[in-house]
Amino acid sequence: MLDSIISTLTQGFIYALISFGVYITYSILDFPDLTTDGSFPLGAAVTAVLLTNGCNPYLTLLVAIAVGALAGLITGLIHVKLHVRDLLAGIITMTALFSINLQIGGSNLVVERATATIFNAEPIMTLFGGMSLLYRKLIVSFILIVVVKIILDLYFKTKSGLLLRAVGDNQTLVTALAKDKGNMKILGLVIANALVALAGCIVCHEQRSFSATMGTGQVVFGLATVIIGITLFRRMSFVKGTTAVVIGSILYKACITVALAAGLPANLLKLITALLFLLVLVLSGRKGEEIIHA
Template sequence: MALSLFGAVESGIIYAIMALGVYLTFRVLDFPDLTVDGSFVTGAGVAAVSIVSGVPPVLATIFAIIAGFIAGCITGLLHTKGKINALLSGILMMIALYSINLRIMDKPTVSLSSEETLFSQLRGIWPEGIDSFLNNLWNSIGLGRAPATWIIVAFMIVVALAIKFLTDYFLKTEVGLALRATGDNKRMIRSLSANTDNLIILGVGISNAMVALSGALIAQIGGFADVQMGIGMIVIGLASVIIGEALFGKKTIAIATIAVIGGAIVYRIVVTLALRVEFLETGDMKLITAFIVIVALVAPKVLQGQREKKRRLQKRAALVELKEEA
């Protein structure tokens, strides 16, 4: 049980990078970008094919980020220059990417099981003494078989936090503030001579670069890239954003981005626990995801409605008391 939760945290941190990209488009830019389902596979496919071709894993991951950025920019161009509805432009790019990803990979699945990846290189530099200490500590507190991925989790925490802080910094720069203003009031920021078209293209490009990075890391940790692995990624990203905001708040950019990371981890833990229920199977994962999103969307509104009802009742009771005293 503890080992499966450890794995959920591990994958949750990687998916958090994708969720940060979704947060950038849906919350900051107010752009419903469905390119995510395609660009996630693009990142995985480009990284996998590059590694199989002999490219160093770090460089292959950078290629994946660039490919995701280009895919996002094309979506932005379809919307801004092609005057296509934002939702439709994302759908069109997602459909196009399915064929593009097949072209990149040349087959439905690319295996990395016998290749050196970013994570296999990390395991090679992990000191055995530290590994033994952590394993003994894990076993001493009765959590069963120790995980073999301490270095991966540590590395992914560093990467996720680095991207979080870079996102925070970027959104406070002049360009970042203009990007946020574009999402809040496009007409207003345009009246200040800002080029909203370029800002949208840049924002959607950066978002999909993050998504592609997440896909590249998932492919390397899982040992394969599959053309179908991106299905439902947009829902997972939205679930992470919504859960994070509901649990941790969204008062500032810094709080919102750390909430997204926390939401992604909580989401993976909830899914892992749900799949351990006897009557649920692995094939029910999409149903579980949809249920989690529905609960995350409905629960805050129900709670807010109850608070407002309680406040009205208290106000009414106070007025009655004042009348009685008068």
């Protein structure tokens, strides 16, 4: 029971990186970005290949961030420079990434037991070596999510961050401030997909495998957690959006854990994901119009 709670929390923390990404695109930029379903496995594919080839596990984090940023850049350029609708721009990149991910990692790639991951390489072992792997994963993923959250919160308060928030809010204002709104959207997509690919990277470290289909449903997960988080804390303005979506992520993963514990076959997981998302939309009173309208 306790083990199950610990591993749910760990999952919640790791996948909250997707929630951060979707929070930036969907909630801040008002951009329904489906690139997520492609950039998540992209981060994992690159990580699996690098780990298999003996790369330093911490370096894979940076590489994943870079390739995710590139994926976001491509969606942004397709949308802004080629004037393709936001939803379609994401679909194009996502579809292209599926093949690219297959090229990078094949349909499945398992990272050998002997290979060091961020959960058992130095300096983590020196610091937390006394704990079992289960707890170490919790600690490492918690530290990661807190660091990313603090960086994001600080960024949102910078001049660039304020402008990014303004572009989703009121593009006309950004133009009036003599800034190119297109560049700000691209920047937002770059940051968001860098975070999503980082999530893929850490998931790959955690489960020691990559699969080409692991991206399916991640954007739905992200949207659900953002909407859960924002709806729950709507009336508590002192709770930051980033905190709210982490809690959304944990709650979501908890629902999945409960469903599996109740005997749900793993093959029905995406069905449950979709139904849970529908439930969240209906309960939060949004019913998807904000997703479709853009």
